[in-house]
Amino acid sequence: MIKDNERQLNRIRGVLDVITVVAAYFFTYLLFFFVFPAESWFGGIFSLITARDYASAILYFAPLHLLMYIINHMYRPMRVTGRRREAFVVFRSNLLAIIIVMVFFWLFQGKEDYIRPDSLSFQLYCRLFSRMFLFEFGVVNTCAIILQRNILRYIMVAFRKKGLNQKTILVVGYSRGAEGFLDRVRNNARWGYKIYGILDDRMAVGTVFEKYEVIGRISELPSILEKNVIDEVFVTLRLREYEKLEDVVHACEKAGVMTKFVPDYGNLMSNNPYTEDLLGLPVIYVRQVPLNDILNAFMKRAVDITGSLFAIILFSPVMLVTAILVKCSSPGPVIFRQERVGLHNKPFMMYKFRSMGVQREEDEKGEWTTRNDPRVTKVGKVIRKTSIDELPQLFNVLSGKMSLVGPRPERPQFVEIFKEEIPRYMVKHQVRPGMTGWAQVNGYRGDTSIRARIDHDIYYIENWSLGLDFKILFLTFFKGFINKNAY
Numbered sequence: 001m002i003k004d005n006e007r008q009l010n011r012i013r014g015v016l017d018v019i020t021v022v023a024a025y026f027f028t029y030l031l032f033f034f035v036f037p038a039e040s041w042f043g044g045i046f047s048l049i050t051a052r053d054y055a056s057a058i059l060y061f062a063p064l065h066l067l068m069y070i071i072n073h074m075y076r077p078m079r080v081t082g083r084r085r086e087a088f089v090v091f092r093s094n095l096l097a098i099i100i101v102m103v104f105f106w107l108f109q110g111k112e113d114y115i116r117p118d119s120l121s122f123q124l125y126c127r128l129f130s131r132m133f134l135f136e137f138g139v140v141n142t143c144a145i146i147l148q149r150n151i152l153r154y155i156m157v158a159f160r161k162k163g164l165n166q167k168t169i170l171v172v173g174y175s176r177g178a179e180g181f182l183d184r185v186r187n188n189a190r191w192g193y194k195i196y197g198i199l200d201d202r203m204a205v206g207t208v209f210e211k212y213e214v215i216g217r218i219s220e221l222p223s224i225l226e227k228n229v230i231d232e233v234f235v236t237l238r239l240r241e242y243e244k245l246e247d248v249v250h251a252c253e254k255a256g257v258m259t260k261f262v263p264d265y266g267n268l269m270s271n272n273p274y275t276e277d278l279l280g281l282p283v284i285y286v287r288q289v290p291l292n293d294i295l296n297a298f299m300k301r302a303v304d305i306t307g308s309l310f311a312i313i314l315f316s317p318v319m320l321v322t323a324i325l326v327k328c329s330s331p332g333p334v335i336f337r338q339e340r341v342g343l344h345n346k347p348f349m350m351y352k353f354r355s356m357g358v359q360r361e362e363d364e365k366g367e368w369t370t371r372n373d374p375r376v377t378k379v380g381k382v383i384r385k386t387s388i389d390e391l392p393q394l395f396n397v398l399s400g401k402m403s404l405v406g407p408r409p410e411r412p413q414f415v416e417i418f419k420e421e422i423p424r425y426m427v428k429h430q431v432r433p434g435m436t437g438w439a440q441v442n443g444y445r446g447d448t449s450i451r452a453r454i455d456h457d458i459y460y461i462e463n464w465s466l467g468l469d470f471k472i473l474f475l476t477f478f479k480g481f482i483n484k485n486a487y
Contacts, residue, residue, distance in 0.1 A: 010075040013074075013075055013152065014066065014069075014075065016148060016152065017065070017066060017069055017074075017145060017148070018062050018065075018066055020141070020144050020145055020148045021061065021062050021065045021066070021141055021144075021145070022058055022062055023144065024137065024140045024141035024144040024145075025058045025061060025062075025137055025141070026055075026058070027140055027144075028133065028136045028137040028140050028141075029055060031136060031140075032132075032133050032136060061097075061101070061137075064097050064100065064101070065093070065094065065097045065141070068093040068094070068096050068097045068100075069093050071093075072089050072092060072093045072096075073089070074086070074089055074090070074093060083150060083153070086146075086149055087146050088467075090142055090145045090146050090149070091142050094138050094141055094142045094145070095138065098134050098135075098137075098138045101134060102131065102134065156192075157190045159192075166192045166193075166194045167192055167193055167194065167231040167232055168194050168196050168228075168229060168230050168231045168232075169185075169193050169194065169195050169196060169230075169231065169232050169233075169234055170195075170196045170197060170198075170199065170221075170224065170225075170230045170232075170233045170234070171195065171197070171198045171199070171212070171233075171234050171236055172198075172199045172200075172218055172221060172233055172234070172235050172236065172237065172248055173199070173200060173218065173235060173236045173237035173238060173241060173244075174198055174200040174202065174203050174209070174214070174236070174238070175236050175237060175238040175239075175264040176264055177236040177262040177263060177264045178198070178209075178234075178236035178262070179209070180262070181234060181236060181262050182195065182209060182210065182212050183210075186210060186211070195212045196215075196228065196230060197212070197213055197214070197215030197216070198212055198213065198214045198215065199214070199215065199216050199217060199218045199220060199221055199224070200214050200217070200218065201217055201218050201219075201241070202238075205217075218244060218248065221233075221248060221251045221252075222251045222254070222255070225251065225252065225255035225257055226255065230255075230257050231257070231258065232257065232258045232259070232260060233248075233252045233257050233258070233259050233260070234260050234261075234262055235248055235249070235259060235260070235261045235262065236262045236264070237264065238264050239264040239265060245261075287427065287430075287461075287462065288462060289430050289431065289461055289462070289464075290462075290463075290464045290465070291430075291431050291461075291464055292430075296464070299466060300403065300464075300466070300469065301400070303404065303466065303469065304397050304398075304400075304403050304404050305398065307397075307404050307473075308394045308395075308397040308398045308404065309398065311391075311394050312394050312395070312398070315391055315394075318388065318391065319353075319391050319392070322353055322379075322383060322388055322389075322391070323353070325379045326353050326354055326355075326377075326379055326380075326383075329377045329378060329379040329380070330357050330377050332354060332357065333354060334353065334354060335351050335352070335353065335354065335392055336351070336352045336353065336354040336355070336356075337349045337350070337351060338350055338352070338411065339411065339412060340409035340410060340411060340412075340433065341409055341410060341411070341412055341415045341429060341433075342401055342402070342409055342429070342432065342433050343401075343429065343430075343431065343432045343433070344429060344430075345426070345429050347412060348396070348401040348402075348409075349401075350393060350396055350401075350402070350409060351392035351393055351395060351396055352389045352390060352392055352393065353383055353388065353389040353391070353392060354380070355376055355377060355379070355380025355381075355383055355384050355389050356375040356376050356377060356380055357375055357377060390435060393435050394435070397435065400432075401432070402432055402433050402434060402435060403431070403432040403433070403434045403435075404434060404435055404436070404469070404473065405434045405435070405436060405437060405460075405469045405472045405473060406431050406432050406433050406434025406435075406437055406460070407428035407429075407431065407433055407434060407437050407439070407457035407460065407461070408433060408434065408437055408439070408440065408445075408453075409433035418450060422450055422451055422454055424454060424458060425450075425454055427454075427457075427458050427461060428454065428457045428458070428461065430461060431461055431464070436472060436473070436476045437456070437457060437460060437472065438456045438457065438459060438460040438468075438472055439452070439453040439454075439456035439457055439460075440476070441472055441475040441476055442456055444456060460472075
């Protein structure tokens, strides 16, 4: 039998969640009927549906919320789940539960407003159950669950500091994956992982990586598992040693020990790869791109259209004044068109306010702008520094060639260079390029590290959400417009 104490803890967490949901419901019940009575807000419309009717609804609310928590994987191990991530999952689960309740009430609203002599009709009950009550309960319950989860987290950390609820870990194989895993264990004592030792065929017995020692060869795994209490085995074999993987897993399962796998090719994969069942054959996707999902892509495009239209109207006076200044500053067109590489490596014309004197095409392609570049006009220096020159790209967003948020697009000649020199550079073209991005709000604009910029772009691509987009847009207003690296 696999040694896994998480099952018992998960039962406790489930019971605590149900208790918390019930407590939050009745706290809301007290607020709604006694502290801030509903009749004072709605003129007695709730006189037909009594406090007793509200109290009985908890029989349905509690199981529904527990089901949402299970569906949203809220009972995964707490050791390596961040507090912010858990808080977001709690919010999402409670929101889904409230939406389901509201949809249920809407579907079962009857057209006949009749009341049986003995009780309120179900149809009328659905019509009169307060949406304000649901909103209050959602807020109270979310805060209560997050508070309860954090208290439980601190209790577990305190237990682990005293040596309780520890997991004894054996590491099999010494690789880049092993180094990354051991480094994280060393820096996160709250996880409660106790490293028993490392088994490796290449490193000498007695070799110490920081404070973790190589205690034997991989072939000694069965005897070590038999003679010692090991809770989990982390398999961190080097890529060239994967022929040993089947024997290692077989030995662990024979001993009834939980086995976890840290791949040595982790640098080639995303932080959250996923699998697809191909008629019983598991297929691992090397990189998960949330925007490949049709619903996600639709939501992002809707935000782009709405946001770009709003911004065009909002900044139209600024664009008008800028166009006049650009025209007066030097001869040439107001709008500068430049070819960039976009979604799926397809070129497109990106628009900017012209900030330089008119150049020959071959001269313009030759190099980046540098400090005190003589090609930049006086007006150009100001609009480049404040990013006003980027405003015409709102029309690129509206047309679908760009997005409000995404990796910044580059010129074709530089793409050809970077894709040979920088690993994973072309991954950025799996999504629409953006006016601003995760790299830009973290300071990587202009003449900065291309590698660091690509790392930030890939993080954005793999972890996209509407919340992250709004965060980037928010940060752009505070530190994205003024660019110290724009010359």
